[in-house]
Amino acid sequence: MAGEAQTATAYIQHHLQNMTYGKLPAGYTRADGTVLNESTWTMAHSSQEAADMGFWALHVDTLGWSIGLGLIFCFLFARAARKASVDRPTGFQSFVELVTEFIDKLVRETFPHRNTMVAPMALTIFVWVFLMNLMDLVPVDWLPMAAAKISGNDHLFFKVVPTTDPNATLGMALAVFALMIFFSIREKGALGFLKELTLHPFHTGKLFFDILLIPVNFLLEAVSLIAKPISLGLRLFGNLYAGEMIFILIAIVFGVGVLGFIGAGLLHMGWAIFHVLVIILQAFVFMVLSTVYMAMAHHRDDEHEHDQ
Amino acid sequence: MNINLTLIGQSITFLFFVWFCWKFVWPPLLGVMKEREQKIADGLADAEHAQKDLELAKRKAAEQLKEAKDQANEIIDGANKRANQILDEAKQAAQSEGDRLKIAAKAEIDQEVNRAKEQLRSRVADLSVLGAEKILAVNIDAKAHNDLIDKLAAEL
Numbered sequence: 001m002a003g004e005a006q007t008a009t010a011y012i013q014h015h016l017q018n019m020t021y022g023k024l025p026a027g028y029t030r031a032d033g034t035v036l037n038e039s040t041w042t043m044a045h046s047s048q049e050a051a052d053m054g055f056w057a058l059h060v061d062t063l064g065w066s067i068g069l070g071l072i073f074c075f076l077f078a079r080a081a082r083k084a085s086v087d088r089p090t091g092f093q094s095f096v097e098l099v100t101e102f103i104d105k106l107v108r109e110t111f112p113h114r115n116t117m118v119a120p121m122a123l124t125i126f127v128w129v130f131l132m133n134l135m136d137l138v139p140v141d142w143l144p145m146a147a148a149k150i151s152g153n154d155h156l157f158f159k160v161v162p163t164t165d166p167n168a169t170l171g172m173a174l175a176v177f178a179l180m181i182f183f184s185i186r187e188k189g190a191l192g193f194l195k196e197l198t199l200h201p202f203h204t205g206k207l208f209f210d211i212l213l214i215p216v217n218f219l220l221e222a223v224s225l226i227a228k229p230i231s232l233g234l235r236l237f238g239n240l241y242a243g244e245m246i247f248i249l250i251a252i253v254f255g256v257g258v259l260g261f262i263g264a265g266l267l268h269m270g271w272a273i274f275h276v277l278v279i280i281l282q283a284f285v286f287m288v289l290s291t292v293y294m295a296m297a298h299h300r301d302d303e304h305e306h307d308q
Numbered sequence: 309m310n311i312n313l314t315l316i317g318q319s320i321t322f323l324f325f326v327w328f329c330w331k332f333v334w335p336p337l338l339g340v341m342k343e344r345e346q347k348i349a350d351g352l353a354d355a356e357h358a359q360k361d362l363e364l365a366k367r368k369a370a371e372q373l374k375e376a377k378d379q380a381n382e383i384i385d386g387a388n389k390r391a392n393q394i395l396d397e398a399k400q401a402a403q404s405e406g407d408r409l410k411i412a413a414k415a416e417i418d419q420e421v422n423r424a425k426e427q428l429r430s431r432v433a434d435l436s437v438l439g440a441e442k443i444l445a446v447n448i449d450a451k452a453h454n455d456l457i458d459k460l461a462a463e464l
Contacts, residue, residue, distance in 0.1 A: 022312065051310050059314040066318060070325045077333045084340040086347060100337050120334035121326045128325060162318075167311060171318025175326075178319070 008252050013047060015140060015248050017157040018165055020050040022057025045155070059165055066162035069131040077127070099127065103287070110291050113298040115183070118291060125172070126287040132168070133240055133279030135161045137272055140247045163240040163282075166233065173233030176290045180228070183297040192300075197221045232289050239282045243275050433461040 024030070026038045031046035043060075044050035050057065080096040089097060103126060107119040135143075144158040162168040184193045198214045200221060250271060253264035437457055 018314075020310075020312075053310075053312070055312050057310070057312040057314075058317060059312070062314055063317050063321070067321055070321060074325060074328050074333070077329070077337070081333050081336040081340075084337060086340055086344045089344075096337065097341055100334075101341065104338065116334075117326070117330050120330035123334065124322075124326045124329040128322075165314065167314035168318045170311070171315040172322045174315065175319040175322040178323075 011252060012248055014155070014157065015144070015159070015244075017047045017050060018059040018159050019061040019157040020044040020053060020057050021060050022050070022053030024049065024053060028052065044157070050157075059159075059167055061157070061159050062162045062165040062168050065135060065160055066128075066132055066168055069135070069162070070128050073124070073127045073131060077123075099123070106288070107291055110288065111295045111298075113187075113295065115294070115298065118294045121179075121294070122287045122291050125290055126283050129163065129172075129236065129286050130280060130283035132162045133283055136164070136240060136243055136247070136275060136279060139268075140244070140251050161240060161244055163236055164244045166237045166241075169237040169240075170230070170233035172236075172286075173229040176232060176293060177229035180293050180297045183294060187298050188300060197225070228289075228293055232286065232293075236282050236286050239278055243271075243278055246271055247275075429461050433457050436460060 021041065021043050023039055023041050024036055026036055028036045030036065031049055044053060044057070076092070077096055080093050083090075084093050084097075100123060103123045104119055107122050111118050138160060143160045144156070147158040148154050148156045159165065181193075184196070188196065198218050198221070199210060200217055202213045202217055204210060204213070247268070250264050250268045253260050253267070255261075256264075437453075
């Protein structure tokens with residue numbers, strides 16, 4: 001793409017910027033020098049603008065791709081499920097059943113409680129995250145350039161891999177976290193949940209010491225609780241972001257002469273093959289961890305004591 | 309890479325897709341798979357059942373065949389016995405008939421012999437009278453000597 005060093009930086013920055021729609025305050029000086037008279041909802045024309053929009057901004061490309069891919073998943077799987085025949089499973093139905101059975105077996109092993117929602121959740125996560133990760137294998141310039149051509153705006157920001165946006169991965173992790181809290185409270189009651197947070201891991205059995213230990217316990221438990229969604233989201237984000245970054249760097253090498261082109265082609269192929277593993281693995285890890293967290297939310301300590 | 313509203317949007321999207329999958333994808337899919345599993349299990353059980361039935365039928369057929377053979381043997385034995393019996397009866401009847409005929413023939417023969425004897429006797433009497441007449445050259449009054457002649461005849 002870009003042969004010179006300064007444009008290479010711009011190229012990378014351009015590729016790492018989401019298409020952002022948000023509110024700019026009144027009196028804001030835009031990228032092209034114009035000053036806004038009043039606060040406006042608009043597309044960001046530069047990274048600075050996107051950053052200045054603050055929290056009240058949407059990444060249109062992230063949401064668009066993730067919703068679109070999710071709809072593809074829902075459509076394909078719902079159609080396969082509706083048309084599913086007992087006697088003669090067709091090609092796609094067999095594939096869907098293969099995936100479903102795999103997930104079902106895995107969830108049965110890791111999630112020993114009764115909850116009909118967890119297995120479908122695992123299936124959704126696995127397929128959806130996989131599809132989003134799969135966008136990483138599309139050469140980095142294809143879709144952004146196509147979008148730029150179609151929209152007629154050469155500087156259009158367009159990221160096609162939703163999982164390289166921390167908002168997407170942390171958003172999903174946040175939803176998993178919300179479900180965790182919800183099921184914890186539903187299964188153990190608010191009091192039970194609080195007890196779990198305050199009376200563990202240090203527990204003496206003597207009331208006085210237990211009260212003294214509450215802050216320590218709460219600190220430890222709260223950290224481990226909060227760490228779950230954050231690590232869940234950041235793990236996926238980190239892996240995919242790094243992968244995307246390498247692809248972008250390889251794409252830059254394409255522009256450096258014939259040797260660069262051949263070298264970059266080989267590199268790209270190697271990295272893509274390796275990345276096939278990564279995207280499946282990360283989707284799998286996200287799914288397994290979500291299932292494990294659900295199992296933790298359903299787990300009662302008194303049950304545990306009975307077991308021992 | 310700013311954290312913004314996308315976070316919440318993605319959470320809602322996520323929950324929506326999970327809900328959709330939970331309600332519309334998972335139950336029918338698993339239902340079909342369970343049904344198929346059940347069907348296969350049923351099929352296998354049926355096959356086993358049929359196998360058992362077949363074996364039973366085979367055993368029954370063999371039993372029936374054996375029974376039929378036994379019955380046939382019985383019938384043949386009975387028929388043989390009956391044939392022998394009939395033969396025996398016929399033999400006996402023939403024997404008795406023969407015996408009867410023999411007796412009748414004997415009786416006839418005896419009768420015939422007696423008659424011949426009688427004839428012979430009377431002939432001898434006549435001859436002896438004739439002889440005596442000749443010897444004596446006298447007419448013997450047959451009537452007068454009838455007693456004598458009869459006596460003689462009886463002695464012969």
